[in-house]
Amino acid sequence: MVNARAQVIETIPINVTNPRDIIGEICDLYNKNLSLRDIAKELNLSKTTVREHLISAGIALRPKDPTPEEVTRWRIGKTKAPPPFGFCYFQGKLVKNPTEYDTLLKIHRQWKAGMDANELTRYLNAKKLKPRKAKEWHNKAVKKIVTRFESKKVVIKGGKL
Incomplete structure (x- = not known):
């Protein structure tokens, strides 16, 4: 007995890119001040992979801790203490x-x-x-x-x- 149903198989094109292209794109995004997490989301990679690619490309990673200038910009007019009554x-x-x-x-x-x-x-x-x-x-x-x-x-x- 022959199966009367015909199966249609769809092919999904896989975009395989050169690892050097990925590294170049990661470096470009990092130089545009995107965070490792943002780059990872953009390129559908893990944050660790992004970090490893940047280190292998010889890019110096930005410090984790904010600079004093960034901290003062965030805290303009605010302190840790609650405001006085009134x-x-x-x-x-x-x-x-x-x-x-x-x-x-x-x-x-x-x-x-x-x-x-x-x-x-x-x-x-x-x-x-x-x-x-x-x-x-x-x-x-x-x-x-x-x-x-x-x-x-x-x-x-x-x-x-």
Whole structure:
């Protein structure tokens, strides 16, 4: 009995390139400041293969650690410390926090009126004004804010920073 079905076999062309062409392309992409990972994705190779080809071609690899110039460019206006109460980081700059700044102004007005940190803590909790993370105000947090006013790190004139 003869099988009535005819099988169609498709051929897939395989693009075999010269290893020197691959090395040249890897070097060109690396000189255009692409990362090893980006080059590997682009050429469908492993990152290790890309690294080995660059080393065999005599290309000096860029350092893993960022240069000090790169670090300063990334951290413009930012530090590892959280911003002080009443402020936040927006696009790398320290700006007024819309949810906390009014509370900061109230603290400043009461401090100017002669309240100390303990009285301010009781005042803020009585008014049910919320601190950044805690459920209620504590003396230590209020003292930090008052210390910033006293050291003139934060100067408020006419109700504005």
